Amino acid sequence: MPSVAPIGATSLILSTFSADFTGGGSERAGTSWVGNVTHNPTSITVGGTARDENGWGVTGLSLDASAINFLVITARRDTGNTASTLFVQFEDLQLRTRLVSVSTSAFAFGSLTTVTVPLTAWTID
Numbered sequence: 001m002p003s004v005a006p007i008g009a010t011s012l013i014l015s016t017f018s019a020d021f022t023g024g025g026s027e028r029a030g031t032s033w034v035g036n037v038t039h040n041p042t043s044i045t046v047g048g049t050a051r052d053e054n055g056w057g058v059t060g061l062s063l064d065a066s067a068i069n070f071l072v073i074t075a076r077r078d079t080g081n082t083a084s085t086l087f088v089q090f091e092d093l094q095l096r097t098r099l100v101s102v103s104t105s106a107f108a109f110g111s112l113t114t115v116t117v118p119l120t121a122w123t124i125d
Contacts, residue, residue: 012068015058017044025058045078052083065090071100071117077107 015024017039027033033055036048046055071088083104090098100117107113 012063012065016042025056028055028057031055047078047080052085054087054089069119071119072114073102073117074112074114075107076112077104077109079109 017024027035027037031053032049032051033046033053036046036050037056038045038047044056073086073088075086081104086102086104086107088100088102090100100119102115102117106115
């Protein structure tokens with residue numbers, strides 16, 4: 001999954017998952033993703049026994065997403081994928097969440113596919 005970037009009147013790159021992208025997140029401690037993520041030069045590969053959970057995250061970002069209208073996700077499915085849905089979750093300081101979901105069937109097997117998800121008004125800070 002090489003990039004997750006909401007776009008609209010303004011663009012804000014959340015992560016390219018590249019090794020040199022600072023603040024792009026990491027496996028969340030205590031999840032099955034620890035030890036099951038391969039870091040590639042411009043992407044990550046999630047495999048092994050990683051389960052469908054909040055296994056990747058970044059904390060401490062201060063984002064103004066008020067002008068963001070779309071979330072653009074570039075990813076691919078690999079043979080053996082069993083997750084039916086990809087979730088992106090945003091949390092504010094009060095732990096209120098905004099969840100965006102995309103069917104993994106929207107992504108091609110073995111080749112990168114870009115999916116644009118329209119966002120309704122943000123209800124979290």
